[in-house]
Amino acid sequence: MVGSHESELDLPVGLVAAVTSARTAENGSPRPEPLAVLLLGPTGSGKTALSLELGERFGGEIVSCDSVAVYCGMDVGTAKPTKAERARLPHHLIDVANPDEPFTAGEYSRQARVALRQIAGRRRPPIVTGGTGLYLRALTEGLFPGPERQEELRQRLQQSGQKHGSAWLHRLLRRLDPVSAARIHSNDAHKLIRSIEVCLAARQPLSQVLARDPLTGFRLLRIGLNPPRECLYDRLNRRASEIFAGGLVEETRSILNRYGQVKALDSLGYRQSMMVLSGKESLPNAVAAAQQGHRNYAKRQMTWFRHEPEVHWISGFGDEPDTLRIASELIKKNL
Numbered sequence: 001m002v003g004s005h006e007s008e009l010d011l012p013v014g015l016v017a018a019v020t021s022a023r024t025a026e027n028g029s030p031r032p033e034p035l036a037v038l039l040l041g042p043t044g045s046g047k048t049a050l051s052l053e054l055g056e057r058f059g060g061e062i063v064s065c066d067s068v069a070v071y072c073g074m075d076v077g078t079a080k081p082t083k084a085e086r087a088r089l090p091h092h093l094i095d096v097a098n099p100d101e102p103f104t105a106g107e108y109s110r111q112a113r114v115a116l117r118q119i120a121g122r123r124r125p126p127i128v129t130g131g132t133g134l135y136l137r138a139l140t141e142g143l144f145p146g147p148e149r150q151e152e153l154r155q156r157l158q159q160s161g162q163k164h165g166s167a168w169l170h171r172l173l174r175r176l177d178p179v180s181a182a183r184i185h186s187n188d189a190h191k192l193i194r195s196i197e198v199c200l201a202a203r204q205p206l207s208q209v210l211a212r213d214p215l216t217g218f219r220l221l222r223i224g225l226n227p228p229r230e231c232l233y234d235r236l237n238r239r240a241s242e243i244f245a246g247g248l249v250e251e252t253r254s255i256l257n258r259y260g261q262v263k264a265l266d267s268l269g270y271r272q273s274m275m276v277l278s279g280k281e282s283l284p285n286a287v288a289a290a291q292q293g294h295r296n297y298a299k300r301q302m303t304w305f306r307h308e309p310e311v312h313w314i315s316g317f318g319d320e321p322d323t324l325r326i327a328s329e330l331i332k333k334n335l
Contacts, residue, residue, distance in 0.1 A: 033218055034120040034125070034217070034218055035218070035219050035221055035331070036120075036125065036218040037054065037331060038140070038220055038221065038222045038223070039054075039127060039128065039129045039130075039223050039225075039318075040065075040136060040222065041224050041226065041301070041318075042131060042225070042226075042298035043131050043236065043294060043297055044235045044236045044239055044298065045227050045318060046225060046320070047129050047130065047318050048081050048318070050318030050327060052081070052085055053324050054127055054324070054327060056089065057328060059124050060119075060125040060127045061089060061090040061092065061119045061125075062091045062092065062126075062127050062129055063092045063126050063127065063128045064081075064094045064129060064130050065108075065112070065128050065129060065136050065139070066093075066131065067103070067105075067108070067267075069093075069094050069095075070095070070108070071095070071264050072097070073098075073251070074099060074264065074267075076243050076247050077248050077251065077252070077268075079239065081094070092119075093108065093111060099255055100262045100264075105137075105138040105143060109143060112128070113139065116128075116139075116215075117217070125331070125335070133183055134183065136308075140214065140220060142213025150197050153201065154197055157169070157193045157196055161189050161193060166187050166188070167186050169189060169192040169196065170184070173192055173196050176199040177199050179205065180199075180205065181195075182300055182303040183304045185296075219334065221312070221330060221331065221334050222309070222310055223312050223330060224308070224311040224313045225317065225323070226313045228315070232298060236294040236295055237295075240290040240291040241287055241291070243269060243290075244273075244286070244290070249273045249277065251273075252265065268294060268297055269290050269294075272287075272290045
């Protein structure tokens with residue numbers, strides 16, 4: 001018991017009393033750990049709309065889980081919550097880095113965990129919202145640093161990739177680690193090479209190497225959105241057209257002029273805009289490529305999220321009344 005070791009640790013009596021009080025409820029029973037809601041699902045499924053409604057209903061704060069929304073100035077292509085939406089509730093992990101600053105999953109995990117604890121300290125439920133599966137896993141399970149760079153192996157993989165193409169690298173990773181292969185685009189040679197390198201150096205799949213430092217101090221409620229596939233694709237097609245009409249190419253040009261050809265511009269939508277700016281692709285073809293890219297990304301997200309434990313799946317969009325009702329009931333049962 002705390003009291004029996006008080007003198008040994010030389011702790012102030014007031015501090016011990018405060019900790020004991022915070023740890024127990026008024027009736028003396030242990031106080032339950034605070035609830036953190038994890039709202040996940042494919043791009044375009046309505047997570048933002050649902051998070052705002054739930055946040056207002058339960059007095060919560062939003063923690064974004066999007067690897068591109070962290071960057072300032074990348075607004076049109078990321079479908080970030082608008083300024084009006086952000087004014088409705090406090091939002092965290094949006095616009096926390098410049099596009100030329102590396103922002104890793106490990107850094108996201110560190111900052112998001114700080115945000116969760118601060119929100120819980122205000123007696124408000126954090127609502128983690130987004131579709132970047134690796135960031136979500138980094139938050140909940142932690143990241144292991146992984147083996148050091150294997151320069152000789154990396155060079156051999158780069159040469160093989162140049163010879164056989166990135167699709168060959170993707171097939172190799174799929175044999176070594178299907179989970180990681182499902183979340184990495186077959187054209188992303190940089191991520192494919194690093195993932196294969198880690199698998200071979202660590203002698204185990206990257207997806208297993210990553211999980212090492214689980215989040216503690218919270219009860220996690222995972223709510224997943226799984227709307228009908230064809231309806232989702234229709235929404236994604238419309239949204240891709242709308243973001244180009246809303247100035248995506250101009251936003252891409254602005255970022256390019258200010259920061260140069262940074263890695264953040266390889267993100268979906270911005271990559272196609274770069275093709276327009278370079279004259280390698282027409283605007284209609286770029287829109288069509290972005291539409292296909294969003295549909296493919298949604299497939300990869302669902303493959304990734306199906307490996308998340310204990311997800312309460314809802315077969316609807318986040319802006320539908322039934323979805324809000326079901327999600328609200330789940331939260332009420334767990335608060």
